[in-house]
Amino acid sequence: MTAPEPPSTERLEEFVSNAEPVLLERRYRAALRLLPASYRAEREEEMVAAFLEMSGDVPDERGPRPRWGEIASVAALAVRVRLGGAGARAAALGETVRLVALLGLGFQAMLGVHGLVWLAAMATGYLPSPDIATGADPFAAVADVLWVVAFTAAVRGSTGPAKPVAVAAAAVSLVLLGPAAHLTWTAAPAALMASVPVIALLAGFHGEAPVTVRPWRLVLLPMAVTLLVMAAVLPVALLPWAVLPEPLLAVSELVQPDAIATVACAVACAVALRRGWAPSARLALAAAATLLLAWRLPLAVPMPDAEFVWVPAAVLCAVLTAVIVPLVVTGRRLLPPARRAESGPAA
Amino acid sequence: MNVTEPMFLALTALVDEPRHGYGIVQEVERLSGGRVQLKIGSLYGVLDRLAGDGLVELDREEVWRGRLRRYYRLTDEGARVLEEEAARLAANAAAARSRLRARGLSARPAGGPA
Numbered sequence: 001m002t003a004p005e006p007p008s009t010e011r012l013e014e015f016v017s018n019a020e021p022v023l024l025e026r027r028y029r030a031a032l033r034l035l036p037a038s039y040r041a042e043r044e045e046e047m048v049a050a051f052l053e054m055s056g057d058v059p060d061e062r063g064p065r066p067r068w069g070e071i072a073s074v075a076a077l078a079v080r081v082r083l084g085g086a087g088a089r090a091a092a093l094g095e096t097v098r099l100v101a102l103l104g105l106g107f108q109a110m111l112g113v114h115g116l117v118w119l120a121a122m123a124t125g126y127l128p129s130p131d132i133a134t135g136a137d138p139f140a141a142v143a144d145v146l147w148v149v150a151f152t153a154a155v156r157g158s159t160g161p162a163k164p165v166a167v168a169a170a171a172v173s174l175v176l177l178g179p180a181a182h183l184t185w186t187a188a189p190a191a192l193m194a195s196v197p198v199i200a201l202l203a204g205f206h207g208e209a210p211v212t213v214r215p216w217r218l219v220l221l222p223m224a225v226t227l228l229v230m231a232a233v234l235p236v237a238l239l240p241w242a243v244l245p246e247p248l249l250a251v252s253e254l255v256q257p258d259a260i261a262t263v264a265c266a267v268a269c270a271v272a273l274r275r276g277w278a279p280s281a282r283l284a285l286a287a288a289a290t291l292l293l294a295w296r297l298p299l300a301v302p303m304p305d306a307e308f309v310w311v312p313a314a315v316l317c318a319v320l321t322a323v324i325v326p327l328v329v330t331g332r333r334l335l336p337p338a339r340r341a342e343s344g345p346a347a
Numbered sequence: 348m349n350v351t352e353p354m355f356l357a358l359t360a361l362v363d364e365p366r367h368g369y370g371i372v373q374e375v376e377r378l379s380g381g382r383v384q385l386k387i388g389s390l391y392g393v394l395d396r397l398a399g400d401g402l403v404e405l406d407r408e409e410v411w412r413g414r415l416r417r418y419y420r421l422t423d424e425g426a427r428v429l430e431e432e433a434a435r436l437a438a439n440a441a442a443a444r445s446r447l448r449a450r451g452l453s454a455r456p457a458g459g460p461a
Contacts, residue, residue, distance in 0.1 A: 043391060049414035050368035051387045073388025080392055207351065208396055 023060040025052060031071045034078040036090075080206050088336035092280045097204035099284030102154055102214075103265075104197025104291065105166065106222050108173075109151035110257040112144035113226045119144075121234060143172040148223070150201075157213035159205035170198040189294040196291060225264075226257045262292045262316045269323035273330065282331035286324050293320040350432045353393050356383055358402060358421060358429040365406035365420035368394075394419065402428055 021029070028051050032044055051070065058064040083094035119141050146169035153162035173194040177187050269285050271277070277285075299313035350358075353375065360366060360374035371394075372385045385393070397403040402425030406418040421429070 045415040046368055046417045047387055047391060049411075049416060050372065050390070052414070053369040054372060054387065070386050070388065073386030073392075075388070077388040077392045081395075208392075 022052075022058075024055060024058050024064040024066070027064070028052075028066045028070070031066055031074050034075055036078070036081055039081050076206075079203050080208055083204055083206065083209075092278070092335055094204055094209060095278075095280035096283045096287070097200045098209065099280060100287045101197050101200035101204050102151075103284060103288040104193065104200065105147065105151040105154055105162075107193065107258070107261050107288075107292075108147040108169065108197065110222045110226045110261055112147040113223045114230065114257040115140055115144040116148075117227065117230050117234075139172055140176055143169050143176065146172065152219050154201060154205070155214045155219045156216075157211050159201070159209075159211070163202055163205070166198045166201050170194045186298045189291070189298070193291055193295055196287075222261075225260060229257070229260060258292075258295060259312070259316065262296055262320065265289050265292055266316065266319045266323060269320075269327055273323065273326055279331045279334035282327045282334070286327035286331060289320045289324045289327070293317055293324065296320070350428065351393075352379075353383060353385060353389065354397060355429070355432055355436075357385075357390070357393050357397065358425055358432075361403060361419060361421040362426070362429070365418040367409075367416040367418045371419070397425065400428075401425070 025048060028048060029044070032040055032047060035043070051066070055064070055066075082090055083097050146165050150162045150166035150169055153159070153165060174191060177190055177194075265285065265288055269289055272282050272285055296313050296317050300310055300317045302310050302314075356375040356378050357371055359378055360371050366374060368387070368390055372387070372390055376384050394403065398405075398419075401422055403419045404422050406420040409416045409418070
């Protein structure tokens with residue numbers, strides 16, 4: 001079947017009314033500004049026409065506004081268009097957000113495994129001192145399990161079930177932060193680290209996003225590394241701090257799961273720059289590195305007689321800062337150009 | 348491909364004739380007995396996806412009461428996908444009905460009068 005040639009939009013737009021828009025139209029057009037300019041150039045007139053047809057004539061005196069459901073549908077469309085709509089740039093940005101989600105969930109899963117092992121070590125009496133363990137709260141164990149499940153589901157392509165599990169994990173983690181809220185230096189990055197991956201998961205894995213089932217080794221690698229390191233660290237945790245030499249204390253600070261993740265991220269950032277990884281990977285790593293920088297920064301504040309804590313943290317922060325900037329600059333430069341506005345459907 | 352209910356209904360709405368945005372919204376509501384009321388943002392999300400997969404295409408543009416209307420029509424590929432999806436749903440519905448009938452027959456002796 002040969003499609004008839006549609007008349008040009010430019011010619012038709014000469015006949016489109018240029019009368020003063022009514023209040024409802026102005027307000028709906030304001031909501032449409034959530035959409036990218038290139039998309040609006042293609043769709044705005046017909047969306048406004050469809051919306052006004054649906055709403056009927058409503059006089060300005062009644063102060064009409066688009067319903068929240070309509071605005072929410074435009075917002076959802078804006079997310080989809082920006083993170084996976086037509087065009088290579090939107091696809092790359094969508095992939096960036098999905099990678100941020102996976103990296104963030106992976107980080108939380110590492111912390112989760114760490115917390116669960118601590119809890120198990122205490123429950124079995126291996127660790128006699130309860131104040132050593134940070135994962136002693138049973139609610140923390142719930143969050144730990146939920147993060148591990150959410151990460152596993154997301155990596156294996158089950159992003160539908162991963163979303164509510166990740167939301168629940170973040171909710172429990174954020175509630176647990178409540179009592180520590182006075183520690184603003186650490187609570188704020190922890191809240192970011194709990195919420196950003198979940199927001200990225202919800203936004204990036206939308207209905208039109210490609211479904212990718214990633215290999216099991218990506219699930220197992222971060223958890224196995226955490227377990228291996230803990231197998232080495234747990235015996236050290238039994239020793240009184242006073243008997244440990246400072247170099248060993250410094251090393252023990254670097255073999256915490258968050259420090260391992262930071263080192264791994266810094267290495268991946270350097271490899272991404274050297275080997276010319278895709279812009280989505282560069283930008284995702286830059287975002288992950290920024291979150292980790294915020295996470296490590298409170299530990300990098302110089303404290304007297306605690307060089308074994310803040311010096312390694314400061315070194316890691318300096319490395320992260322050094323790689324974030326070139327990743328963002330090159331990632332943005334390598335992104336495909338934005339789609340140019342064209343007439344006709346967004347097909 | 349995963350055909351969601353709004354996509355299925357929008358494709359069905361275009362079987363008999365090309366329709367413009369609000370026309371599709373009205374027809375989808377009619378087809379679903381009022382259950383599915385597409386918001387405009389959702390409609391264009393659905394149309395983007397269908398057009399991107401080559402299931403619908405632009406038919407013509409008109410100016411109606413000073414406003415632009417774009418009409419969309421079903422492509423041959425869209426008709427084929429709709430046919431396949433309809434067959435799949437019909438098979439699912441038949442399987443469900445058949446099992447419910449079997450359940451009703453087997454339940455009758457236990458639930459009936461002694």
